[in-house]
Amino acid sequence: MESFLGYSIKILPFLLKGMQQTLILTAASATFGTLLGLLLALARIAPARFVRTVAGGYVTIFRGTPLMLQILFIWGALPEIGIVLPDTACVIIALSMNAGAYIAEIIRAAIQSIDRGQMEAARSLGMSYGLAMRRVILPQTFRRLLPPMVNELAALTKDTSLAMVVGIVELLKASQQQQSQSFRPAETYVWTALGYLLVTITLMSLANRFEKKLEARG
Amino acid sequence: MAQPILQVQGLHKSFGKLEVLAGINLEVQQGEVVVVIGPSGSGKSTLLRCINFLEVPTQGRILFKGEEVGQKDVGGKLVSLPERVLDQQRTRMGMVFQRFNLFPHMTALENVMEAPVQVRGLARGEAEALGMKLLTRVGLAEKARTYPPFLSGGQQQRVAIARALAMEPDVMLFDEPTSALDPELVGEVLQVMKDLAKSGMTMIVVTHEMGFAREVGHRVLFMDGGVVVEEGKPEQIFTAPQHPRTREFLSKVL
Numbered sequence: 001m002e003s004f005l006g007y008s009i010k011i012l013p014f015l016l017k018g019m020q021q022t023l024i025l026t027a028a029s030a031t032f033g034t035l036l037g038l039l040l041a042l043a044r045i046a047p048a049r050f051v052r053t054v055a056g057g058y059v060t061i062f063r064g065t066p067l068m069l070q071i072l073f074i075w076g077a078l079p080e081i082g083i084v085l086p087d088t089a090c091v092i093i094a095l096s097m098n099a100g101a102y103i104a105e106i107i108r109a110a111i112q113s114i115d116r117g118q119m120e121a122a123r124s125l126g127m128s129y130g131l132a133m134r135r136v137i138l139p140q141t142f143r144r145l146l147p148p149m150v151n152e153l154a155a156l157t158k159d160t161s162l163a164m165v166v167g168i169v170e171l172l173k174a175s176q177q178q179q180s181q182s183f184r185p186a187e188t189y190v191w192t193a194l195g196y197l198l199v200t201i202t203l204m205s206l207a208n209r210f211e212k213k214l215e216a217r218g
Numbered sequence: 219m220a221q222p223i224l225q226v227q228g229l230h231k232s233f234g235k236l237e238v239l240a241g242i243n244l245e246v247q248q249g250e251v252v253v254v255i256g257p258s259g260s261g262k263s264t265l266l267r268c269i270n271f272l273e274v275p276t277q278g279r280i281l282f283k284g285e286e287v288g289q290k291d292v293g294g295k296l297v298s299l300p301e302r303v304l305d306q307q308r309t310r311m312g313m314v315f316q317r318f319n320l321f322p323h324m325t326a327l328e329n330v331m332e333a334p335v336q337v338r339g340l341a342r343g344e345a346e347a348l349g350m351k352l353l354t355r356v357g358l359a360e361k362a363r364t365y366p367p368f369l370s371g372g373q374q375q376r377v378a379i380a381r382a383l384a385m386e387p388d389v390m391l392f393d394e395p396t397s398a399l400d401p402e403l404v405g406e407v408l409q410v411m412k413d414l415a416k417s418g419m420t421m422i423v424v425t426h427e428m429g430f431a432r433e434v435g436h437r438v439l440f441m442d443g444g445v446v447v448e449e450g451k452p453e454q455i456f457t458a459p460q461h462p463r464t465r466e467f468l469s470k471v472l
Contacts, residue, residue, distance in 0.1 A: 120272050121319035121378075125333035125385055126309030128301060135336060139323050 004187055011178045011188060018174025019195050025088070025160040025170060026199065029095035030153050036096060037103025042133070044108045055104070062101035068162050070094045075166045091163040099156050106148045110141035143214045150207040154200045171195050221284060223248045223420055224269065224389060229278035231264050238264045240444035242278070246389070251421045253435035253452070255428070257467055261444040262424040263316075266393050269422070270311045271304055282307060283388070309337060312382030316394040318374040320366040326353060326377045327362040330384045338385065345384075352380035356410050372403030376410050383414075390414065392423040428471055432456055440464045 002010070043055035062070065074097075075090040085093075114137050122132035164173035171192060179188035222245040231239040238261045246252050254262045267273040269280055271288035277296075280287040287307050289296045320329050330349035334340040340348070353359045356376035366374055375395055382390060392411065396404040408430050415421055415434045425431060431438050431452055438455040440448045440463075448461045456472070459465045 115317075115319070117315055117317055117319035118321065121313075121315060121321070123305075124270055124272065124308055124311075124313040125381070126305045126337045127333060128305050131336055135332065136321055140321075 007182065007184060007187055008191065011175075011182070012191070014174050014178055015171060015191055015195060018169055018171040021088075021163070021168060021170040021174075022157075022160050022172075022195070023199070025091060025095065025163055025168075026153075026157045028092045029099055029156055029160070032092065032096035033099030033103055033156065034149075036100030037107055040100055040104030041107035041111060044104060045111060047129070059101045059104055062098050063105075067094070067098050067159055068165060070098055071162055071165060087166050087168055088163075091160075091166060091168060095156065095159060098159075099152065102152055102155075103149070106145060106152060107141065110144045110148075111137055113144060114140050143211065146207055146211050146214075150204055153203055157199050157203070158196060220248065222246055223283055224422075225279075225281040225284075226265070226269065227279045227281065229265070229268060229280070230276045231261070231268055231273060232276045238444055239268065239275075242444075242446060244439070244446070246420060246422060249418045249420055251415045251423065251434055251436045252439060253431040253437070254422065254424045254439045254441060255426070255431055255467075256439075256441035256447075260441040262441050263393050265441070266313075266391050266422060266424050269391060270308050270313055272313075274298075282310065305337075309333075309385045310388045312385060312387035312390045314375070314378050314382055314390065314392045314395045316397050318366075318371070318378045318398070320374050320378055320381070322366050325363050325365055326358060326369065326380075329366070329377055330381045333381070334384050348384060349380070352383050353377070355383075355413075356380045357406070370403060371399045372406045375399065375407045379407075379410055379414070389420040389422065392421065392425065394424050394426065396425065396427055426471065428456070428468075440467065442467070 040055050040058060043051045044059070046052055046055075071091055071094040074094045075087065078085060078090065111133075118136055118140065119132055122136040123129070127135070160170055161172040163170050164176070167173075169177070175188050175192040179185045182188065224244075224246040226242050226244040229239050229242040229244075230237065240261075242261075242265055244252075244265075254265065256262050264273055268275045269287070271280070274288065275296075279291065285307070286299070288304050289298050291297075320326075321332065324332060327346065327349045330352055331342070331345040334345040334348060335342060350359060350362060353362055356379055358373060358376055358380070361369060361373060361377075366377070369377065379390075379395075395411070396407050399407065404427065408427060411421070411423070411430070412434050423430070423435070433452075435452045437449060438452050439446050440455060440459075440461070442463050448455065448459060448464045455464065456468065459468055
């Protein structure tokens with residue numbers, strides 16, 4: 001039997017290729033998910049009732065159904081109405097839409113935790129609602145957003161593994177392919193776990209550094 | 219008499235079933251300092267907050283320089299004015315809050331510069347000069363680069379006053395500006411307000427500081443139960459109150 005080292009050297013190129021897919025899925029979904037989450041959060045607390053209701057319904061649906069179902073739905077159902085997208089795009093859309101729902105709740109909670117007097121002071125100076133939100137309220141939410149956002153982005157990183165159900169060879173699928181040929185699951189999956197940990201630990205240490213920077217400002 | 223700068227006509231405000239203001243009429247002349255006193259829950263703060271429309275009146279009108287604030291009476295129905303119009307009206311009324319409400323992520327100077335830059339469209343350089351002038355006026359030029367959490371309550375409130383003045387308002391509304399302060403810090407804030415009154419600023423001040431009311435106020439309003447029970451010159455209210463409720467209140471606070 002081949003040594004652990006020898007086996008590792010053999011499979012690592014394949015795993016790295018999968019890792020690349022995982023990183024693409026994570027980065028794209030994190031970006032679009034955060035943007036969508038911000039828009040949804042603002043909609044959830046908008047003065048117009050209709051806007052609040054629509055955003056609330058969206059959040060309920062995407063938090064209330066399995067992410068795997070959402071992926072399969074977008075991948076399977078969009079072609080039925082004539083929208084044919086690459087598999088990767090389908091998964092990014094599903095992951096972003098799902099993460100957006102969770103991030104919306106994180107941002108909404110952070111906005112609502114800011115003292116009401118802040119908005120009143122801004123409005124009393126003649127600032128519009130949007131300007132007050134952008135200049136006064138949102139910047140104050142950053143520090144409170146950080147811990148739950150790190151949680152959410154770490155969860156998103158791990159959720160990208162669901163992309164394998166539509167045939168995308170990301171890190172987990174790549175590992176599975178390797179171990180199904182070698183029948184050496186233990187060694188293969190240890191490398192897989194290290195791959196995910198690399199992403200999540202990097203994320204957490206970046207967040208820590210950012211948090212310290214915010215604290216230093218008082 | 220000239221046209222009052224501010225008129226409050228038949229103002230009612232209810233929160234659900236609770237009627238907080240039950241018909242307030244008030245006229246304030248240019249340069250006048252009106253001090254509103256009364257027990258807590260009497261509606262003083264709500265009156266102030268209705269004037270710049272942080273609270274929407276249930277009934278009645280606010281006229282600022284003859285122009286209706288926030289909403290318009292169209293055939294007996296109150297219709298909200300566009301937000302832009304209200305924002306513009308608010309720039310002419312400065313407000314100082316009990317809890318200061320400084321923006322904690324901005325330095326003292328940035329707090330003062332924020333609205334001039336973002337709302338009035340002043341260049342940063344101009345706004346900075348204006349901000350430094352105002353911070354100097356409230357005695358805090360050396361704290362310009364300090365963030366609010368590192369300022370004492372009295373200093374924060376003085377920055378808040380400078381911030382409100384930066385929009386060059388025609389009237390200043392003070393909502394219990396010293397109530398959240400440690401006793402030894404009250405004096406510095408009252409001093410700034412006195413100077414402001416002396417400079418001819420029109421002011422409406424809700425306060426429990428009877429000494430200030432007496433010394434600086436041109437007119438004192440005593441409110442209770444959502445109405446103005448009694449009003450008059452300070453010496454009259456404090457030495458010869460006519461209404462039993464005024465007498466009762468003053469006997470408790472003086």
